[in-house]
Amino acid sequence: QKEVEQNSGPLSVPEGAIASLNCTYSDRGSQSFFWYRQYSGKSPELIMSIYSNGDKEDGRFTAQLNKASQYVSLLIRDSQPSDSATYLCAVKSGGSYIPTFGRGTSLIVHP
């Protein structure tokens, strides 16, 4: 059973702070890692993907992957109220076509 675990939150941070979202996974064969953002009442949309150990930066977002420790994280710098959403972690192993989603972490950025 492949599992992807996330703290459900809510994670509350002040505007301008760094928000740190974490995700752990059980399948050591996992090779592809994704962060999706889902606004309330909307569908998930991809914001970051990462495939190798280390950091990957895209604007205010940084994805961090540590395969040895089986975790992937998402950092949001200079958090804005518009970042308030649920963030879903998804993990795909090399031998599968199907990504496994975590339950998501709710982020609230307050002014």
Place this chain on the structure above:
Amino acid sequence: DAGVIQSPRHEVTEMGQEVTLRCKPISGHNSLFWYRQTMMRGLELLIYFNNNVPIDDSGMPEDRFSAKMPNASFSTLKIQPSEPRDSAVYFCASSHLGRGLSGANVLTFGAGSRLTVL
């Protein structure tokens, strides 16, 4: 491209009625997924098609649920008879998937169909 198109956006029906949800994937994508999302269970995969063929339907809750993909541009998810516990948001997603590392292993979701069974 208009993205993944789902209909209806909202459906309210009575217990026992048949419900049909529809999805048009992104042109060129070879894979289609049906998900169900609830507060209690999060995002659950119901069924996955690759090249119009059902590959994994282990997430389909029971025989009341069925899904078809008659061609590359259309899929349906049918619930017959519907029950109140089927109330959820149903998402269709498509992708061009492959094994191993691939930047194309990204799902694009439709806007979802919110189903309420009274």
